[in-house]
Amino acid sequence: MVRVEDIRKSFGDTEVLKGISLTFEKGKTNLIIGRSGAGKTVLLKTLVGLITPTSGTVWYDDINFTQLDKKSLREVRMNIGMLFQGSALFDSLTVEENIRFPMDMFKKMTLAEKRKRVDYCLEVVGLEGINDKFPSEISGGMQKRVGIARAIVLDPDYLFCDEPNSGLDPKTSLLIDDLILDITRTNKTTTIINTHDMNSVMGIGENIALLHKGKMAWQGHKEEIIDSDNELLQSFIFASPFLKELKEKAYGHK
Amino acid sequence: MLWRLPYHFGRYLMMLWQAFSRPENYRMYWKETVRQMYDIGIGSIVIVALISIFIGAVSGLQFVYQLDGQLIPMYYIGYIVRDLAIIELSPTFTNLVLAGKVGSNMTSEIGGMRQKEHIDAMEIMGLNTAAYLVLPRTIAALAVIPLLVAVSAMLAIIGGYVATVLPGELSHSDYVRGLLTFYNPYNVKMMFIKSYVFAFILTTVSCYQGYYVKSGSVALGKASTQAVVYSNILILLADYLLVVLLTSD
Numbered sequence: 001m002v003r004v005e006d007i008r009k010s011f012g013d014t015e016v017l018k019g020i021s022l023t024f025e026k027g028k029t030n031l032i033i034g035r036s037g038a039g040k041t042v043l044l045k046t047l048v049g050l051i052t053p054t055s056g057t058v059w060y061d062d063i064n065f066t067q068l069d070k071k072s073l074r075e076v077r078m079n080i081g082m083l084f085q086g087s088a089l090f091d092s093l094t095v096e097e098n099i100r101f102p103m104d105m106f107k108k109m110t111l112a113e114k115r116k117r118v119d120y121c122l123e124v125v126g127l128e129g130i131n132d133k134f135p136s137e138i139s140g141g142m143q144k145r146v147g148i149a150r151a152i153v154l155d156p157d158y159l160f161c162d163e164p165n166s167g168l169d170p171k172t173s174l175l176i177d178d179l180i181l182d183i184t185r186t187n188k189t190t191t192i193i194n195t196h197d198m199n200s201v202m203g204i205g206e207n208i209a210l211l212h213k214g215k216m217a218w219q220g221h222k223e224e225i226i227d228s229d230n231e232l233l234q235s236f237i238f239a240s241p242f243l244k245e246l247k248e249k250a251y252g253h254k
Numbered sequence: 255m256l257w258r259l260p261y262h263f264g265r266y267l268m269m270l271w272q273a274f275s276r277p278e279n280y281r282m283y284w285k286e287t288v289r290q291m292y293d294i295g296i297g298s299i300v301i302v303a304l305i306s307i308f309i310g311a312v313s314g315l316q317f318v319y320q321l322d323g324q325l326i327p328m329y330y331i332g333y334i335v336r337d338l339a340i341i342e343l344s345p346t347f348t349n350l351v352l353a354g355k356v357g358s359n360m361t362s363e364i365g366g367m368r369q370k371e372h373i374d375a376m377e378i379m380g381l382n383t384a385a386y387l388v389l390p391r392t393i394a395a396l397a398v399i400p401l402l403v404a405v406s407a408m409l410a411i412i413g414g415y416v417a418t419v420l421p422g423e424l425s426h427s428d429y430v431r432g433l434l435t436f437y438n439p440y441n442v443k444m445m446f447i448k449s450y451v452f453a454f455i456l457t458t459v460s461c462y463q464g465y466y467v468k469s470g471s472v473a474l475g476k477a478s479t480q481a482v483v484y485s486n487i488l489i490l491l492a493d494y495l496l497v498v499l500l501t502s503d
Contacts (some may be wrong), residue, residue: 049377074381077378082375086370088370104282104378106379
């Protein structure tokens with residue numbers, strides 16, 4: 001479980017996060033949604049410690065993440081996997097070397113053991129046999145999947161995904177969503193996903209937090225969305241006239 | 255710009271403080287150091303060789319022109335080219351050129367990693383990114399650049415020979431006699447001291463520019479340019495200070 005208490009973050013005079021308190025549950029897909037500039041990325045980067053909050057606390061289970069010294073911070077981070085928007089695979093390394101990198105750096109394992117683990121992770125993401133390819137030789141969707149494989153290679157308790165569907169076609173997006181959901185349920189990870197993608201929201205949104213101008217605007221399950229009378233949520237989810245019309249036809253209310 | 259200088263200097267020192275800490279995994283750092291040694295050494299040898307031969311050749315010809323008809327013996331040309339190459343031209347020119355080639359490459363590489371979130375990815379893995387990105391590059395530069403400077407000095411002396419002796423401006427024996435005259439091993443020591451200091455400056459300044467680059471291609475281009483400009487200024491400043499320090503009685 002990851003919990004944030006009254007998180008605030010300012011850049012100069014601009015307050016981007018205005019006192020957010022949230023709980024991200026273990027074994028569930030926790031989604032952070034909101035319009036561009038709502039503070040989603042800043043919140044996600046604050047959660048993983050890439051941005052230091054102006055005030056407030058981030059808890060990883062019973063560890064106060066915001067109070068950790070550098071050494072302890074690194075230890076907690078070894079239990080975090082993160083999928084980046086652009087995959088962030090190292091160009092000069094092959095797929096296998098990319099996935100192996102955290103093990104090479106931190107684990108005392110034989111090469112054979114590491115290779116076995118890499119093969120297992122590639123199997124989980126459905127990309128067996130591409131070990132020797134370079135990131136530039138595979139598609140964007142495959143890069144995302146390799147990014148997921150690298151994120152889970154150390155079997156983390158916490159999985160963060162920053163816009164996992166950006167730049168992908170709807171089919172590949174669904175594949176990535178299913179993969180994340182599957183990993184979350186199988187490994188019982190606390191998964192936190194920052195997304196704009198409505199398919200993801202309606203598909204895997206088990207605990208959704210809507211941010212608006214740096215504040216919490218709504219929180220709930222995907223099935224509560226349709227009946228919610230929160231205007232910000234409705235205008236965000238059913239942003240296009242087509243979707244609005246479709247909803248009205250299907251559910252008979254505005 | 256000048257009022258930002260203390261801020262940048264402080265941040266540069268903090269980066270160095272983080273960079274020179276205990277590596278998480280010696281084998282991985284060594285692997286990266288070897289890769290950097292190859293890039294700096296093999297990747298720069300041709301340009302260093304070309305420049306060195308030409309600076310030696312031009313120095314030789316310039317002194318033939320200047321000493322012609324003077325009372326100073328012509329064999330002094332060999333002596334002047336040798337000491338000029340060892341004390342000043344090879345360490346300074348080589349490092350100024352490497353600041354442009356190796357330094358800007360380091361800034362682009364690290365800056366690109368920052369912009370493509372590679373550094374963030376490493377941070378999340380629990381890696382000390384300043385150490386992993388700066389330390390192997392600095393060690394590689396300190397190991398390889400002094401060797402390049404030594405090669406440069408030899409090639410400059412050969413360049414001087416080719417430009418003065420082969421066209422008949424100077425005799426072979428005069429040039430060689432000059433080379434063997436007033437030889438002071440301290441000058442070689444000075445060359446290596448300069449090389450180490452300049453190599454450290456060009457590497458760490460370039461890494462600093464890349465490590466703290468902002469987003470966007472314009473920022474990356476600006477950082478690469480700044481890396482070269484600031485490295486060059488600092489190398490020339492250090493050159494002056496080192497000469498004052500190393501030649502004072």
